Amino acid sequence: MTHVVRYETSGDVRVGVLDAGAVRPVPGVASMGELLARDLAEARAAVEGAAGQRAVPVGEVRLLAPVDGLTEVWASGVTYERSMDARVEESMTQDIYTRVYLAERPELFFKSVAWRVVTDGEPIAVRPDSALTVPEPELAAVVTATAEVFGYTVCDDVSSRDIEGENPLYLPQAKVYAGSCALAPGIRPAWEVADPAALGISLRVVRAGATAFEGSTSTARMRRSVPDLVAHLVRAQDFPAGAVLSTGTGIVPGLDFTLLDGDVVEVTVEEVGTLRNPVVGVAVARSRALAAAR
Structure with a gap:
């Protein structure tokens, strides 16, 4: 490839x-x-x-990491039925997730500046104030300044489920922190991907040498298309250095699972690539991010 x-x-x-x-x-x-x-x-x-x-x-x-300079990473939420079900399960305000899943307007949120993004082999993190942190394996679209899809990469939109579930207004804290955004190093050119709406996605979490969780889905199960998500992203703002838009997850572990320090997360998107990251505490991730920024 x-x-x-x-x-x-x-x-x-x-x-x-x-x-x-x-x-x-x-x-x-x-x-x-x-x-x-x-x-x-x-x-x-x-x-x-x-x-x-x-x-x-x-x-x-x-x-x-395949981003630099002014390129931003954004993400989509509740684009798969499984994601909607999981948000309803965890939330104290359940109806908003059903409503956004069915609405014309998608949920889009800022995820990371370029310098905070980690890539294959680098650590992702769990917040010290979260008891329920999960990986979110996703297909990410890489978009040009002219709002055209240049290619695709693999994203792990690491999330603190309990923080978001407590109150939807806590979404930025649940989604944006040191070690919460990982992208595979390679961007697969869009002109080489026959059908981005039919790609298998798999997740595996290894703990102490054994599989602690695994799951799979397909982008065919997304309720929204990549062009629709991109159109909403650029509707009212510009991205002069392009953007990466992660398209949401269809694999969410149950409420009895959380990432632990020492786990290894592996995400594979068919025809696009694989992303592997060890899990650490936020203190380690913060040190790494600051060192990279210098």
Whole structure:
């Protein structure tokens, strides 16, 4: 599979194309935000221009989160029936989740700035004031500044279910904290994904070497389409360096499950990629995020 990636080599950060175990730089592109600032045709032409560049084995570079600069990560909620059921189960104000599931307008919320995003192998976290934290495996659409879908990646929209369930106005605290947003390093070009509405998604949580939870779903079970979600995202604001929009989860563990320090979460989206992250406490995630910001 071909992926567009950010990577570090010899101290330099570049944008490249990963294919068959090797990375080729995208010529004339200094950052992912710069690439996503272009329209889809221009961005695709730039990516295809990597074919003539010198390849470097992927083992000789460090893959980074696929966002930088002013690119924002947003997310969608209650786009699957299972997500609606889970929100109703956990919430003290149950009817709002049924209403938003059926409404024309989707639930969209800000998730992360670029510098807080972690990628494959880096830690996600549980809040110290949450007793019920879960991974939320999702297909994420990578959108250009012209509101066109450039590609897809894997997102883990880590969430504190008990905080959101206590009061919907606590959603930002349940969803936005250090270690709460993970994206796979590779962006699968949209022109290589035949049908984003028919992709299998799987989740596995490993604890002490054994499977503590696993589940699967398909984007075919989404009530809303990716174009519809993107249209609502850009309806009243601009994204000059593009955006990543995670499309919601259809896999939610029961109320008897929570992530623990030491767990490993693995999310796979068919035709897109796999994302693996160890689970830590927020203190560790905060230190890592601050170090990355410097």
